[in-house]
Amino acid sequence: MTDATVLPASLADIRDEFLALGLKDRLQLLLEFSGELPELPARYADHPDLLERVEECQSPVYLFVEVTEGVVGVHATAPREAPTTRGFASILAQGLDGLTPEQVLDAVPDDYPQTLGLTEAVSPLRIRGMTGMLARVKRQVRARLAGA
């Protein structure tokens, strides 16, 4: 059994990795995450209607959450010209993939994006985009659990 109230190790590791760096290197790390955002699986790439637009981000970013046999998968796509948004999506995809729905809902605080030490490096307004993404992921997880 995983404790559904402790911040999952995947997200805690990402946070610690950022906090160990100075401001400038945090940006570089975010850029690395940006490069690691996986391509959408073909089943979603062919079905843009399944993807939800994250309105909180100025750049077009779309995401889709699936829950398969009690495991959460997060898929996202954002243009190459929007590396910051891609970085945010990549952090969430890597940090949330493989968690249980309960962990995502109960163990990931809504303000997780504010804990990465990025607020000063990219500005509070931009971090709001990532907060918006996380909120949408959670809402989609709830919807999947409810059978939508």
Add this chain to the structure above:
Amino acid sequence: MPVAPDPSPRFSEYAHPERLVSTEWLAEHLGEPGLVVVESDEDVLLYETGHVPGAVKVDWHVDLNDPVQRDYIGPEAFAELMSSRGIARDSTIVVYGDKSNWWAAYALWVFSLFGHEDVRLLDGGRATWQAEGRELTTDEPAVARTDYPVVERRDESIRAFKEDVLAHLGAPLVDVRSPEEYSGARTTAPAYPEEGALRAGHIPSAQNVPWARAAAEDGTFRPIAELDAVYREGAGLRDGDDVVAYCRIGERSSHTWFVLHHLMGFERVRNYDGSWTEWGSAVRVPIVQGTEPGEVPAR
């Protein structure tokens, strides 16, 4: 020492052709003494993915905004910013950026608040440079620190505040947001956060001219005849008009400010940077909804 302007004939029809440079011109003049190239983007990481060789980065959130108060940085912070980027008071600055130069125009406008004289835009911005296959590098530029003077910010001539806009009602106002934002139609679904403003609509009597109508498909500025058609015939602006432009936070309207002031030659144009995020949340200011400009309320 300022660098001689781009003599391209395609700029000569604009009121101030010296405010634009072409990608060809920039490629030829890179590294020239007195020239500093600045990249300013919406995305804070785009510069890091590759930039014009030698270009320095200025970010609107992190570098140009005061971290506490909703305002631009003050004289000391500006002097430090410019010094750290190797910019002298008499440097020629060429700014370029993403999104058809929104943020580049915004940086140019803020530099102008501090009276930096020679600041130009790269016509077509980052996208044009990239589309032409010109060099981008991730190498950090070698910056020789300068000693930029501490100069007062002069807001009066090109910046409007809420009170100025209230006093201006009845004179030409240009709302450069999308028609949906202008009319007050909301597309956000329930339970999604509505960001930035508590009310929707536009400032009474404002003409809606979305900023992008000044840009061609490739992000370069439209020829003067097309700009005249949009702003003079379309929005009814006339020579001698005192114009205020606004959008959501003042970035898109900086683009329009640049067009009206530097390309079309309107002397008195101010950017209301408080824009809709201030007006739409302010108490007891008049708002009009729908697609018509609406009437200015009697005072």
